Amino acid sequence: MRAKFVVGGAVIAVALTYMIYAGVTQSAVYFVTPAELRASAVAGKAYRLGGMVLPGSLRWEPRTLDLHFTLGDGTATVPVHHKGTPPDLFGEGRGAVVEGTWSADGYFRASLILAKHSEEYKAPHGTSQTGYKELIRTLKGEGR
């Protein structure tokens, strides 16, 4: 009787180990910086690329949903292309992590953008508020 359970337990343990092993090898995503990606990019391989969205590099075409920007880490830069709206926390001069593959054509094809959230305390400042008020005025003036 005991032997049956030992065998059963062993079978389960082996199956689980295999599932975890296969799961890891199939879905492991390497986290790289632009410099690391530049050094050893393999086309078609999945990466998570983290860097700063370089100021002036962001191009967003609402009609075609094409989003182009460049991620940099101070030493190297990588052009990134994504199909879809930039997420809320995304913007020039901010950190971003993108998930996707390196394309043989020399750019990173991002399937997912994970913008970084900064949580440090900062005093509220009036300038951005006036920005929003102006936005509201524009919308109210022409949107009605």
Add this chain to the structure above:
Amino acid sequence: MIPELGYGAAIVALGLALWGALAAALGARTGRPALVLSAQHAALGVFALVTACLALLMYAFLTFDFSVRYVATNTNLGTPFYYRITGVWGALEGSIILWTWMLALYTLIVILRHRESARELYPWVLTVMLGVLAFFLLVITVAAPPFARLHPVPADGHGLNPLLEDTGMITHPVALYLGFTGLTVPFAFAMAALITGRVGDAWLTMTRRWTIVAWYFLSLGLLIGGWWSYHVLGWGGYWAWDPVENAAFMPWLTATAFLHSVMIQERRRMLKLWNLALVIMTFGLTLFGTFLTRSGVIASVHAFTQGTIGAFFLGFLALVLLTALGLLAWRWDALGAQGALDSVVSRESAFLLNNVMLVAAAFTVFFGTVFPLLSEALRGVKVSVGAPFFNQVNVPLFLGLIFLMGVGPLIAWRRASVDNLRRNFLGPVLTGVAAAAFFFALGVHSALAVLTLALTVFVAATIALDFARATRVRARMGEPLLPAMGGLLRRHNRRYGGFVVHLGVLIIAVGVTGSQAWSVQTETTLGRGESTELAGYRVRFEDLAASEESNHFKVAGAFTVSDGRVLGVLRPAKKFYPQEQSPIAYVDYRLGLREDIYLVLGDFARDGSRATVKLQVNRLVSWIWIGGLVLTAGAGLAILPETKRTA
């Protein structure tokens, strides 16, 4: 003055908790009831003082006392009343206070309920509860002081994280923490059982309902978390295998395993060691989860806080595990089984397998969550495994668990005869096979979906079969049908509460299957008056409007949804909080039993001429929430005190 009072209260509470833990232990060792009584008084004092801490912090929030750093960080003059109260637990420091308060409350209830009934165990239970309380009070006074001052005092605060301004966030942490802290009670009883050497069934019987209570709240917390994720975060999903979610899911899995293995020990006097290990593991996982999510070791969209408390939690976790393992080793000889497994085809094995699978699932989640840390520490490369990993490994385990959910409650104890199997399972298996054929004919061609749905129907059939049989027995004795059913639920509330929970899980499984297999989405930019179509729905962009709310500005689009006839107008928006660098999406949706229409405003032209939207038609997601309600109702039924047969 108020913050100093709060800080002082926490320090005195810490002293009382330490004294109480020591006094109860001494009282147990020396057999002096006066010491235990003193510990009891200390526990009451701790509860009063922590209540004062919580009230004082709440007061600081309500009066906008920005000289307190925590208040200034998590509220501002525009924060609405409700969110000034919930802001108390909007971040780390206040969460720990709420946590500690609940723990003190549980301690109080343990005192009220068990001071007479659990004579030998009771002093040690008190020691453990007060010891854990002392740890949390140490965190409050040293590692994450909620009453720390801020210099200079700002004119206005930063404000609550806008994502937390939601009713789900009022209830989600409360439920989750009631679950987490509730799991301390079985742990304390397990420790007491080991210390006293009374490792029999007494501690189990006494903690059974405590575990169900904690499990109830933990489930509720997870469900509300999923609902919040679905209707606030705007990605159209309810579960992302985020480390924060995993942190709550792991103890849920092991607690679920424990709730099942308890029955084996009650019935067959087996698995004593295993049950103790499960309780220790579950408690350890609640601490580990807090470490994981609050120490900032894993970057995550949820992990809002960082700090030095990681070391505190890791140290305490190590202490707990070492002590527990030491005690297990010490009592090793007493932990052998009195019963033995007779057959592979029996209820015992079904439950055993259920336990193995639940713990395997917990291990998988654990492994996937810490994998990035491990690989960074061991190999120096950051590698993460995302949702595909968790799904790939867990889906087979969960399917197996669903299957066992049908087998376990009906199969015979000890050794199931062929006759028993035929009597209980022939009908349900045939129903399941017929269901598979039916769904296939209906056009469901995903093997996974067909398998899940067939298993679901199989399990539902076993539940129906059992319930019908039991009702028939009562009806035959002359009871009318409906009262017979009600009486069954009430009299055997633990068994049928369990069945209702299973039913809830089945409904959730259908919802998860449907949403994974059949949801569709599209993203597009619309000019005013233009429309897009998806899955038979047409969504037309009408208009963009801006408004000023109490603490933010809002730009909302108006989109008419129709499926031939007009169904209504959805108004997804973007909210601009002055204190945040980025806008926050506000999702609008139309929920349905079959499918939800879910609309997110992505981007817009400032003149209102164009809007980019993400449109999703999410299938069967509502089943998850309905299943969740059924599940918690079942757990609630199981919590009710068992009634003795009177008629």
